[in-house]
Amino acid sequence: MRFFTVLLVVAIIASAALAAPAKNQKVAKTTTHCSSWYKVKADDTCWAISLKAKISLPTFMSYNSKLNCSLLQLGEQVCIAIAPGPTPTSLAPTKKPTSSWGCTKLHTVTDQDTCWSISQAAKLSLDTFMSYNPLLNCNFLDAGVSVCIAEGPGGVAPPPIPIYSCSESGYFAITFDDGPYKYTSALIDFLVKNNLKVTFFINGQNFGNIYDYAAPLKKAYDAGMQIAHHTWSHAVNIHSCLLSGIINDFSLDILIYRISRLLTSLSFVSKLPSWKRLLGKFSVSFRPPYGAYTPDNLRIIGEMGYKVIVWDVDSEDWLVENFAKEQANYKSALKGTSPKNSGHISLQHDPHPISAQQLAPWAVKYVHSLGYKITTVADCLGDHNPKDWYRP
Ligand SMILES: [Zn+2]
The missing domain is CATH 3.20.20.370 (Glycoside hydrolase/deacetylase)
Known part of the structure; x- marks a missing residue:
């Protein structure tokens, strides 16, 4: 009875909506260890596919490191599981070597932003971006909230990100x-x-x-x-x-x-x-x-x-x-x-x-x-x- 509205809460699915097919979009067979492929359907987003596959979005992106989530194509094959073996390259979170290590650059989230688009604009892998913002739930990305897009020596703790869900599964x-x-x-x-x-x-x-x-x-x-x-x-x-x-x-x-x-x-x-x-x-x-x-x-x-x-x-x-x-x-x-x-x-x-x-x-x-x-x-x-x- 005490709720009338929830201000500034903008739930944004953490990927852009399915875009029209674009020429030269590389099919996402970028990992040689893929053991399970998924065919992109209408209305799919990277976030939706990762949920269906029961893997985290960063994990999904690590399987498809060259995939552009803004240009998902109908029928395109994306990887949703990898075979045992060497782990996919890249995406190792930055080490935090000193006590003065902290956030050195913030980004203010807009209505159009997704975790993926922010990480792309900041030239970060999604994993690195998520490691800077460990409590962020990409399903509840609020316009106006500040997220960290760079870390380094002399940085500071970023403003708190509203926490919508548990960070530990189960x-x-x-x-x-x-x-x-x-x-x-x-x-x-x-x-x-x-x-x-x-x-x-x-x-x-x-x-x-x-x-x-x-x-x-x-x-x-x-x-x-x-x-x-x-x-x-x-x-x-x-x-x-x-x-x-x-x-x-x-x-x-x-x-x-x-x-x-x-x-x-x-x-x-x-x-x-x-x-x-x-x-x-x-x-x-x-x-x-x-x-x-x-x-x-x-x-x-x-x-x-x-x-x-x-x-x-x-x-x-x-x-x-x-x-x-x-x-x-x-x-x-x-x-x-x-x-x-x-x-x-x-x-x-x-x-x-x-x-x-x-x-x-x-x-x-x-x-x-x-x-x-x-x-x-x-x-x-x-x-x-x-x-x-x-x-x-
Ligand atoms: Zn209350």
């Missing part, structure tokens, strides 16, 4: 937003009883107040679940929050961040309320309300040390409040995916009783039946030590 991070509320405690009991670890993106004061639910939240935290940040009030989007200076917990965090840089005294921070008081630490994961952000937001959120977590499986429980439709949304989002080559982050809302009481247990069974392992967002992004999920 994992599934179920997330609950907008709580805590009166259904949260029973949900946490269910999760603890079944030894399930999920992620809660909590508000300070939304449906309920966090201090009224400190005990169940602490129980979830102690059980190894991830408690992450979703702003204090959810009442304003980050953009207006940042511009207007309305005091909610997120703008408080920004103030804290700026003041602490001035005072270099973090003792001041510990006297402030909310997350610090509840858990004794801050989350390093943040989900913007409505999944909305601007490039300016991202830069500041990044300066504050947050990862920006979105989702790629939306139950739309906030909208439909109908169990059958929520199940259908889940199934639709996961149609054709496999734990062998994908990991997902779902969106649910524990203040909605259907979601907390019916969808949650059903989703657990469904996700397990597909072969995914349920875990927290941080864990599915490769941060396996819970200590790394928070900062002092």
Whole structure:
């Protein structure tokens, strides 16, 4: 019920649409070890073919290193598997030899961009481009977001890229937003009883107040679940929050961040309320309300040390409040995916009783039946030590 729009979220399939046949387009038989060929069909893209073949896009490109994804031709043969033997040439990610190594050049994504087109324009192999932007999901390439196209000594960390899915295949991070509320405690009991670890993106004061639910939240935290940040009030989007200076917990965090840089005294921070008081630490994961952000937001959120977590499986429980439709949304989002080559982050809302009481247990069974392992967002992004999920 709290979603009206998702700003600046432009899902772009990571390849250009099928182009008209072009003369002299080399058929992609560029690897001598190909063991399985695929004939390009209408509407195919490099991304779509890699999904069908259950291989990553960089792997697909490494099998077809001279292929131009903008000029795919109907009937063209592309390689989707290689025989054992020497690995394809090229595409070794650049080594990162020094501690001052970092991003030296950014590219601002446009509506027309794909991962492939950006890497081509930057004269990078797709693998190298992906190694510069390891958490980027090419299926969710947002216009306005900055991606790294060059690395070198003296470089810096690029602004955070919104994270839509797990970076490790086979994992599934179920997330609950907008709580805590009166259904949260029973949900946490269910999760603890079944030894399930999920992620809660909590508000300070939304449906309920966090201090009224400190005990169940602490129980979830102690059980190894991830408690992450979703702003204090959810009442304003980050953009207006940042511009207007309305005091909610997120703008408080920004103030804290700026003041602490001035005072270099973090003792001041510990006297402030909310997350610090509840858990004794801050989350390093943040989900913007409505999944909305601007490039300016991202830069500041990044300066504050947050990862920006979105989702790629939306139950739309906030909208439909109908169990059958929520199940259908889940199934639709996961149609054709496999734990062998994908990991997902779902969106649910524990203040909605259907979601907390019916969808949650059903989703657990469904996700397990597909072969995914349920875990927290941080864990599915490769941060396996819970200590790394928070900062002092
Ligand atoms: Zn929310």
